[in-house]
Amino acid sequence: MSPEVVGFSILLIGVSLVIAKLIRLKFNIFSKFFLPSSVIAGLLLLVLGPEVTGQLLTRAFGLDGFDFGIFTEGVIDVMATMPGLLINVIFASLFLGKTIPRLKDIWITAGPQVSFGQTVAWGQYVFGLLITMAILVPLFNANPMSGALIEIAFEGGHGTSAGLADTFAELGFEEGADLALGLATIGVVSGVIFGVMLINWGVRKNKTNYLKDPKDFDEAQLRGIVDIEDRQASGVLTTSPQSIEPLALHVGIIAIAILLGKGILELLILLENATWGAGDGMTIVGYMPLFPLAMLGGVIVQIVLDKFDSYHLVDRDMINRLQGLALDFLIVSAIATLSLRVIGANIGIFLILALTGIAWNLLAFIFLAPRMIPKNWFERGIGDFGQSMGMTAAGLMLIRIVDAEQDTRALEAFGYKQLMFEPFVGGGIMTAISVPLIFQFGPFPIFIFTLIIMIIWLLVGLLYFGKKDAKEIR
Numbered sequence: 001m002s003p004e005v006v007g008f009s010i011l012l013i014g015v016s017l018v019i020a021k022l023i024r025l026k027f028n029i030f031s032k033f034f035l036p037s038s039v040i041a042g043l044l045l046l047v048l049g050p051e052v053t054g055q056l057l058t059r060a061f062g063l064d065g066f067d068f069g070i071f072t073e074g075v076i077d078v079m080a081t082m083p084g085l086l087i088n089v090i091f092a093s094l095f096l097g098k099t100i101p102r103l104k105d106i107w108i109t110a111g112p113q114v115s116f117g118q119t120v121a122w123g124q125y126v127f128g129l130l131i132t133m134a135i136l137v138p139l140f141n142a143n144p145m146s147g148a149l150i151e152i153a154f155e156g157g158h159g160t161s162a163g164l165a166d167t168f169a170e171l172g173f174e175e176g177a178d179l180a181l182g183l184a185t186i187g188v189v190s191g192v193i194f195g196v197m198l199i200n201w202g203v204r205k206n207k208t209n210y211l212k213d214p215k216d217f218d219e220a221q222l223r224g225i226v227d228i229e230d231r232q233a234s235g236v237l238t239t240s241p242q243s244i245e246p247l248a249l250h251v252g253i254i255a256i257a258i259l260l261g262k263g264i265l266e267l268l269i270l271l272e273n274a275t276w277g278a279g280d281g282m283t284i285v286g287y288m289p290l291f292p293l294a295m296l297g298g299v300i301v302q303i304v305l306d307k308f309d310s311y312h313l314v315d316r317d318m319i320n321r322l323q324g325l326a327l328d329f330l331i332v333s334a335i336a337t338l339s340l341r342v343i344g345a346n347i348g349i350f351l352i353l354a355l356t357g358i359a360w361n362l363l364a365f366i367f368l369a370p371r372m373i374p375k376n377w378f379e380r381g382i383g384d385f386g387q388s389m390g391m392t393a394a395g396l397m398l399i400r401i402v403d404a405e406q407d408t409r410a411l412e413a414f415g416y417k418q419l420m421f422e423p424f425v426g427g428g429i430m431t432a433i434s435v436p437l438i439f440q441f442g443p444f445p446i447f448i449f450t451l452i453i454m455i456i457w458l459l460v461g462l463l464y465f466g467k468k469d470a471k472e473i474r
Contacts, residue, residue, distance in 0.1 A: 002074070009078035012071075013332045016041040024224060031223050038328040039188055042335025049076060051340040079333040083162025084289075086333075089326040090159050092257035092294040094422055095302050097316030101416065109409070110416035112373040115461035117384045117417055119372070120364045121425035122454035124151040124357060124388070125434065129447040131356050137443075142349050144443040145173050148434040150357040153183030155426040157390040159327065162334040163289050163427075164435065171439045178342040179350055181334050184390045186354045191389025194362060195382065195398045202402070207378045211402045235318035238311070250318045253301065258290070260297030265290055284436045292432045295422065361388045372461030376408035383414040387426065 020041035024030040030040060047053060053069035068076050107114070129147035136142035145168075153161050161180035168176035202208045226232075237246045265288065272285040305314055343350050362385075369381030379402045386395030399410050424430050438446050 005072070005074035006078050009075045009082075010329075012045075012075065013041070013079070013329055013336075016045050016332060017328060020044060021224075035189065035192060036328075036331070037224070038331035039185065039335065042185075042332045042338075045079075045332065045336035046338055046340075049336055051338065076337060080337040082333040083159065083330045084165060086326045086330040087159040087163035087289075087291045088258050088261070088294040089254055090323055090330065091291040091422075091427065092254050092261065092298040093319050093323040093326075094295050094298055094418065096253060096257065096298050097314045097319045098302065099306060100299065100302060101419070103420075106416045106419055110413040110420070112375075112461065112465040113380055113384055113413050113417045114420045115457050115465055116364075116369055116372045116381060117387070117421050118425065118457040119368065119454055119461060120361060120384065120388045121151060121155045121421075122450050122457060123360055123364065124154055125450035126447065126454050127356050127360050128353065129438075129443050129450065131352060133443050133447065135352060136349050140346075140348050142346075143173050143176070145171065145176060145435050145438045146179070146349060146353065147443050147447070148438060149176065149180050149183055150353055150360075151425065151434065152431055153180040154187040154357045154361065154390050155388055156180075156184070156431050157188070157427070158184045158331045158334045160291070160427040160431055162330065163291050164432070167289055167432075167435055171435060173435070175339075175342045175346060176435070178339040179346060179353075181338050182343045182350060183354055183357070185335060185338070187357065187390030190354075190358055191361075191386055194358070194389070195386050196401075198365065198382065198385070199398065199402055202378050202382075208402050209376055209379065210407050233317070234321050235315050238313045238315050238318075246315070246318065247322075249313065250315070250322060253314055254298075254319070254322065257298040257301045258294045260300055261290055261292075261294035262297075264296060265293045268293075284433055284440065288432050288436070291427065292423070292429050295428070358389075361385060364388075368458075368461070371466045372458075374465060376403075376410060379403045379408040379410040380413055383410060384417075 017037055020037040023040055023044075024035065024037050049069040049071055050067060051069075054067050057063045057066035057069070067073075125148065128150035132142060132144060132147035136146055137144060152164060156164075158181060161177065161184045164180065165177035168174060168180075199208070199211065203211055235246070239246050239249055265285075268285045268288075272283065275281075277283045277286065302314075365381055365385040369384070370377045373380050379399065382402055383395040383399040386398040395414065399414060403410050422428050434446070
């Protein structure tokens with residue numbers, strides 16, 4: 001894998017994103033459903049790669065030299081490697097540039113959404129494992145680890161699915177990564193489509209408090225263009241470029257967070273090898289990817305910055321842009337290297353898991369959110385619905401549609417919620433170790449464990465927050 005191939009692959013992804021944005025502007029169907037340009041670009045490269053064009057040219061027309069479509073093997077290898085690297089950037093950036101608030105403040109503001117979001121996330125394990133044990137294993141001879149795929153793909157998204165590829169491979173479930181990426185794509189697309197449908201339903205049924213007319217979806221929103229008069233700076237310069245380029249400084253801060261996470265992971269592996277994992281003992285940390293610990297590294301870095309950085313060198317908007325860049329490149333490369341043959345060979349498993357995940361998320365939003373979130377349940381719950389379908393950005397987008405002026409504090413609560421959500425599920429510790437846990441203990445004990453956790457969060461939402469008067473929730 002030469003540096004030239006790596007550089008060309010990055011250029012190719014950049015060009016594909018520009019083409020995808022032009023496609024989104026030109027064809028209203030993509031704008032209507034707010035389909036991200038990164039997904040369009042990934043699908044475009046997937047069609048041009050070995051899974052579609054390569055198969056057509058070699059099998060249908062018998063041409064030689066097109067096994068990888070219009071690309072080379074090196075380009076495909078680079079794209080297949082990128083998601084596992086970029087996911088660390090995304091998670092290391094989650095809390096950088098944010099003041100870590102007190103747990104009490106988080107609980108008061110975002111408690112209802114924490115309980116709802118946790119219920120949905122753990123429910124994805126519960127119903128995924130249940131459907132796997134009851135149907136997929138006996139009828140399709142599926143791998144029991146399939147029970148974790150709904151949460152990994154829907155709550156975790158493309159980044160988490162791609163980041164766990166090595167873990168799947170080490171545990172003998174190589175097809176798990178492709179199934180998870182396919183499910184993540186289904187989750188993003190269906191999340192946007194069903195999210196917009198739910199918003200229209202909410203408007204018609206007077207369940208929204210501020211969005212009263214479907215015409216509020218203006219042309220700029222549909223096309224994903226910010227009006228000239230509404231455009232804001234994407235970040236501020238915290239240092240003079242003469243001393244250090246601010247963007248380079250922020251990249252360096254993210255790098256420190258990732259390296260801290262790497263150090264923590266290596267120490268945990270040493271601890272495991274010296275204790276419960278010695279000899280033929282149980283291995284869990286050894287199968288754990290880096291990204292959740294990169295997130296912990298980011299928290300440590302931010303705590304240090306809060307205490308010692310009197311110059312406020314880290315700008316959150318700049319971090320957001322770097323995080324968004326990594327996410328777009330990750331989604332494009334992950335979808336572009338998706339194995340359609342693996343999905344085709346496991347189509348029954350794939351469809352059942354996809355339908356189960358979508359049905360649970362929809363039912364949870366419609367029936368549980370109103371009973372767990374006492375104030376502005378639609379505006380607050382729709383963000384959690386979007387995130388539970390595979391993309392935090394989709395949740396943010398849906399919140400901005402229904403609460404453009406931030407009257408409900410849904411955006412603030414959604415942000416606070418991540419501090420009590422992301423460390424555990426949606427790409428956190430449980431997401432990272434769920435597959436190794438099922439491998440070590442089997443699906444039934446993990447089903448019981450996740451069921452208990454889901455019930456606890458469900459009761460907290462229904463009996464604690466659900467019983468509170470809306471005035472008590474600030």
